[in-house]
Amino acid sequence: MKSPRKTPLKLEDVKAESCTFDSRMKILHDLPFFKKISREEIHNVNNVFSDTKCNIDEVIYREGERSTRLYVIASGSVKLIKQNFDGKEVLIDILKQGEFFGNLDPFGETFYDETAIAQVSSCIMIINSEQFRTILEKYPAASLKVLDIMSKRLREAQEMIKLLSAYSVENRVAYTILKLGEKLGNPNKLGLLIQIPLSRYDIAGMTGTTPETTSRIISKFKEEGLISTGRKWTVIKNINRLKEKVKI
Amino acid sequence: MKSPRKTPLKLEDVKAESCTFDSRMKILHDLPFFKKISREEIHNVNNVFSDTKCNIDEVIYREGERSTRLYVIASGSVKLIKQNFDGKEVLIDILKQGEFFGNLDPFGETFYDETAIAQVSSCIMIINSEQFRTILEKYPAASLKVLDIMSKRLREAQEMIKLLSAYSVENRVAYTILKLGEKLGNPNKLGLLIQIPLSRYDIAGMTGTTPETTSRIISKFKEEGLISTGRKWTVIKNINRLKEKVKI
DNA sequence: CGTATAGTTGATTTGGCTCAACATCGGTGG
């Protein structure tokens, strides 16, 4: 059963970049909502952002804190977590380079309703919500792009509601791995490689189940040759047969 | 146990209004995103909308159909439904007067990912997604308002993901009734009256459970004096004690 | 007033949770 553990991951691959001026400019320029803005204007926008380096597992903000800031991932990845009354963690989303999180509302009298944690060492750019809205008011096309991103996230959240309401844990785990592959995967001779540390506990939090049940299902998928996993990576070996596990 | 059935609802209350010019203008003017637009401009906007009357249980659009339109509820209410592979219904949202649904994306090559059904006789205003985006580009403040609405919906969807992932059915049913009360309730001598036809099947679809389990829980809540219900209404009699049923 | 639809309630089954013991991994210090 046990195949020799050949990690497909060179550790250097996930070393965090520092937030250089050039990398920040490139990130901003590549953001879907700033695509049509000129280089000089991007330069101005860049000046409104500050940035910070976050180590792995570092908390960026905590559920319930006053919220006045919007964050953009310059490099790395971030997970958004909610907790229920007795401490069980629900993993709401995993965000990658170029995605934003935090608070879009202006004038701050609201609170973060999730906790943001760096999943790997990351560089995060920070802007005041109000300033971000000022930028959006200035560039209506950017506003619409942000709106599209929010629509997409809402669609995805509603799809997860459907899965949690009317699908088995096995369906949900398969769906979640496929979605992660789509979003974060890199094709590779072994299959589709997802290079993030993803514990059984994380997957359980994304699928509304327990680490034990997750482990059983992942073991089954491995036995069936659908995926293989290590502590810091997952490979989808047979995407079509994995898709058969999700009846949507 | 059984209390005499005195319906707190006059049936005339839910008779659908027709889509008169005046009511349309009023709806548009009251939309959060058009609040700051002048009367003449609203008049122009109004000309871009068409409207239609929908009877109770009439399907407005179906999951999977090509989508190019955005809808605004002028009067009545609409439920959004998804179905799983074996036909089980998941009720994603209930929308009321002034709320929009359908597709915000332009140029149509996408598909509705839910089915919209009139929950009561309703008047629905219709606009082409592309035309709506043109309006938003013209009024950046309106764009930001729409963005706020989408943010709120995303927050609510993520909250429901948390509930489905980490709370009991009883918690979820209590939460759902409270949310409906907040959104659709009218204070009344009996408590907070929710005047919509809400079957056990509907509540089951909103909470990821079955009609039977819903019935048991609703019966329990009734026995405890928290709520009372008829086929077309629900009253929250003791909102504080109902809140104790949801540990958030 | 009769019939179809929706709701209730009970009995039984079951998917997945909990609790528990053990295995494996990978980082750390000797």
Next chain:
DNA sequence: CCACCGATGTTGAGCCAAATCAACTATACG
């Protein structure tokens, strides 16, 4: 470089919340 150890993952056994199946009752509506 290897041995150790805490953290993470795996596997088994038993249990429980909620699903399913089924019989029955209440309600609305023609």
